[in-house]
Amino acid sequence: MPLATTRRAGLVEQVIEQVRSAITTGEWALGERIPTEAELATTLGVGRNTVREAVRALAHSGLLEVRQGDGTYVTATSEVSGAVRSLCGSELREALQVRRALEVEAARLAAVARTDAELRQVTELLTRRDAAGHARKFEEFVRADAEFHLAVVRAGHNELLTELYRGISEVVAGSVAATSEKDIAEGTVVEHVGHGGLVEAIAARDPDRAAAEAAGFLDELLHEHG
Structure with missing residues (x-):
């Protein structure tokens, strides 16, 4: 460099x-x-x-x-992310609870504020994520999944929320990836954790449905780690 x-x-x-x-x-x-x-x-x-x-x-x-x-x-990628990481430590459930709060609101904002270009990007990332899941390509799936969720958050056009989310996502990324490994190996991860409904809600500019779709996915993760 x-x-x-x-x-x-x-x-x-x-x-x-x-x-x-x-x-x-x-x-x-x-x-x-x-x-x-x-x-x-x-x-x-x-x-x-x-x-x-x-x-x-x-x-x-x-x-x-x-x-x-x-x-x-x-x-960490910023001081904010570093502070969040320090506060959360390695407690996955706490990190997921905070991530839920941020991601649900971000989905609601994205449905209202997203641009056509951002919708295309979110759609393309979901296609890449699902293709990697079907192909059982673990690292590609994890990377595309993270990029997809971050793109949704960015589409809400709230810079502070985006930075806070980046901090949380860095904390949970490794652990969440580990929890998906079995489904990816079996090629069932897309069926078990699909995000098509979230993209449809954002495309339709339906903030309530977008929030519900984001909450449903994270509620499942929290239930698994209760």
């Missing part, structure tokens, strides 16, 4: 900003190990102490996790 050469003043702050940008733009993906301290120091033309301070600050805000003897990994 080519990073801009830093200026002499405020080096730590500049390194923090460039590393944050690499994370928020997806240059370094969630769960990915970032370059080593030495590599970053060389790339940026700064001392290793400067890099160390920047990484420490980003770890404190929840974007990075330093794993001794292994490396430093991306654990």
Whole structure:
């Protein structure tokens, strides 16, 4: 990842900003190990102490996790996501309860505010998700499913809700993926967890039905993990 050469003043702050940008733009993906301290120091033309301070600050805000003897990994895509992750910990049920609150309202907003382009994107992502599910392609299904739900949330045009949702989705993604593994392996995940009704409600600009469809899916997950 080519990073801009830093200026002499405020080096730590500049390194923090460039590393944050690499994370928020997806240059370094969630769960990915970032370059080593030495590599970053060389790339940026700064001392290793400067890099160390920047990484420490980003770890404190929840974007990075330093794993001794292994490396430093991306654990959140923003400070908001990092804070949500810290608050939720690993409690799947609590995360799902909050996700339900956000996703139901997001579905309602999407039905009202979505554009034609956003509806096409949501529809295309659902098609990709379902195709991966039928083909029993686990990683493709999980990725497309996450992209689908995020696209629905974004279609509501509420930036704060979108950022909060991203934080929750990062917390539950791994655990939810694990709960779907059996259905994906058997090729039944689309029948068990379908989202066609949600897309139809958004297309029809029916906020009440969209909210009900989103609630139904998440209520099933909560029942499974009661």
